[in-house]
Amino acid sequence: xxxxxxxxxxxxxxxxxxxxxxxxxxxxxxxxxxxxxxxxxxxxxxxxxxxxxxxxxxxxxxxxxxxxxxxxxxxxxxxxxxxxxxxxxxxxxxxxxxxxxxxxxxxxxxxxxxxxxxxxxxxxxxx
Amino acid sequence: xxxxxxxxxxxxxxxxxxxxxxxxxxxxxxxxxxxxxxxxxxxxxxxxxxxxxxxxxxxxxxxxxxxxxxxxxxxxxxxxxxxxxxxxxxxxxxxxxxxxxxxxxxxxxxxxxxxxxxxxxxxxxxxxxxxxxxxxxxxxxxxxxxxxxxxxxxxxx
Numbered sequence: 001x002x003x004x005x006x007x008x009x010x011x012x013x014x015x016x017x018x019x020x021x022x023x024x025x026x027x028x029x030x031x032x033x034x035x036x037x038x039x040x041x042x043x044x045x046x047x048x049x050x051x052x053x054x055x056x057x058x059x060x061x062x063x064x065x066x067x068x069x070x071x072x073x074x075x076x077x078x079x080x081x082x083x084x085x086x087x088x089x090x091x092x093x094x095x096x097x098x099x100x101x102x103x104x105x106x107x108x109x110x111x112x113x114x115x116x117x118x119x120x121x122x123x124x125x126x127x
Numbered sequence: 128x129x130x131x132x133x134x135x136x137x138x139x140x141x142x143x144x145x146x147x148x149x150x151x152x153x154x155x156x157x158x159x160x161x162x163x164x165x166x167x168x169x170x171x172x173x174x175x176x177x178x179x180x181x182x183x184x185x186x187x188x189x190x191x192x193x194x195x196x197x198x199x200x201x202x203x204x205x206x207x208x209x210x211x212x213x214x215x216x217x218x219x220x221x222x223x224x225x226x227x228x229x230x231x232x233x234x235x236x237x238x239x240x241x242x243x244x245x246x247x248x249x250x251x252x253x254x255x256x257x258x259x260x261x262x263x264x265x266x267x268x269x270x271x272x273x274x275x276x277x278x279x280x281x282x283x284x
Contacts, residue, residue, distance in 0.1 A: 008239075009218040010211070011199045015150060018201060054221075054237055083225025086233045104222045105149035 001120055004046035005029045006036040006063065007081070008055040012104075016050055016081065019108045023121045033058030037066055040073055047075075048120055051098075053082035053089070061093060068097030077118055081106070134227060134257030134272050142226040143261060143270060146219060151198045152264075160267050163260035167269060168192065171216040171242040172249065173224035177235025182252040183224040185216065186269040192216055194264065213242035227257075227272060249273050 003025045005016045017027045028044065030036035032055040040046075049067070051060040060080060067073045079100040080093045090101050100114045115121045140157060147155040167186035175181045187195070196215040197204040217240035224237055241247065257272035 009214055009221070011196070011215040011218045014200050054239060056239060083222050083228075083237060085225060085229040086235075088234055104225060105146045107149055 001025045001047045002045070003027045003048040003050060004036060004039065004044060005050050006031075006033060006055070006060065007050070007052040008032055009052075012052070016111075019111055020050075022108070023112055023115060025121075032056055033060055033063030033066075036063055040067070048077045048079065048115075048118075050079050050081045050102075053080060053084045053093075061096065064093060064098055065096050077120060079114065079118070081111075134230070136257070136259045138230065139227070139257055139259035139270050139272070140261060142223055143259060143268070146222045146226070147263065150219070150222065151195050155263060157268075158262045160260040160262045163267055163269060164188075167245075167267075169212065169216055169242065169244060170247045171213075171220035171240055172247050173217075173220045173240045174238035175224060175228045175231070175235050176238065178233050179228070179231035179235050180252070181227070181231075181256065181272055181274045182249045183220060183227055184247065184249065184269075184271045184273065185220040185223060186271070187216065188266060191263065191266045191268060194266070195219065216240075217242045223270060251275055 003020050005013050005027055007013050008031055013029045020027050030039055034057045051063060053060040064078055078098050079102060080098050081102045083104045085103045093101055099118055102111060102114055144157050147157060168189040169187050169192045171185045173183050192212040193204055193207050196207045196212045199215045200211060221240045228235060228237060252273035252275050254274050255271060256274045259270045261268050
C-alpha cells in the first residue's frame with residue numbers, strides 16, 4: 001500500500017510517515033493541497049491520502065472536493081487528519097467524499113484502527 | 128459579540144497531556160507548576176476565529192523546544208537544528224488550539240500557527256481567559272488562552 005501524506009507541518013508528516021511505515025505502507029509527502037494535486041496530475045497513484053484541513057495555498061477540504069470531482073482518482077481512499085473537530089466540519093468533509101476523519105491528537109493505534117476499518121491494513125502497530 | 132469563555136487550568140492540563148502523550152512522549156507526565164518563570168525563549172500562537180474568537184499561546188524554553196522537536200521527529204536531540212523547532216512548536220499549538228476550540232461555541236475556524244523567539248504580541252486579544260503552567264521533564268511549559276472581549280462571562284471545564 002502507498003500513501004500520500006498532505007500536511008504543511010514537516011513534523012506531522014514525519015509522525016504520520018513513521019506510523020504508516022510501521023503498518024507496512026510506503027509514503028510520499030505533499031506540503032499543501034495544490035502540491036498533492038500536482039503530484040496526482042503527474043501520475044502519482046496512492047492508495048490512501050491523509051489530508052490536513054488547514055494548510056496554505058490549498059486547504060485540505062478544497063483538495064478533497066477536487067479529487068472527488070475527478071473520476072481518475074475515484075479509487076483513492078481519502079482520510080482527513082486534522083485538529084478541526086466541530087461536528088459540522090466532520091459532516092461537511094464526509095459529505096464531500098472523505099472516507100474517514102481522524103482528529104488530532106491521535107495515537108498510532110487510532111490511526112491503525114481507522115485504516116483497518118477501511119480495509120487498508122490488518123497489521124498491528126508495533127510496540 | 129464573542130463571549131469571554133474561561134478555560135480552567137485542569138482542562139488545559141488535560142489537553143496538554145493528551146497532546147504530549149500522543150505526539151511527544153507516550154508516557155509523558157505533566158504536573159502543575161507552582162512557580163512559573165516570567166520569560167520563555169519561544170512562543171507559538173494560533174488564532175481561532177468565528178463564533179468564539181481567541182488566541183492560544185504555547186510558551187517553552189529552548190531546551191523544551193529542542194526536546195519536543197527531537198521527540199516528534201524521532202531524532203537524537205543533537206541532530207535537531209533550530210529551523211526545525213518552529214514547525215514542531217507550531218504543530219503542538221495547532222493541536223492544543225484545536226482541542227480548546229472544540230470545547231467552545233462554534234462554528235469557528237483555526238488559523239495557521241505563528242512561532243517566534245521570545246514573546247508574541249496579541250494586542251487584538253488582550254483579555255486572559257485561561258492559563259496552565261506545567262512542568263514536563265523538569266522544564267516549564269505555559270499555555271494561555273486570550274480573547275478580545277470581557278462579557279458576558281461563562282466557564283467551560
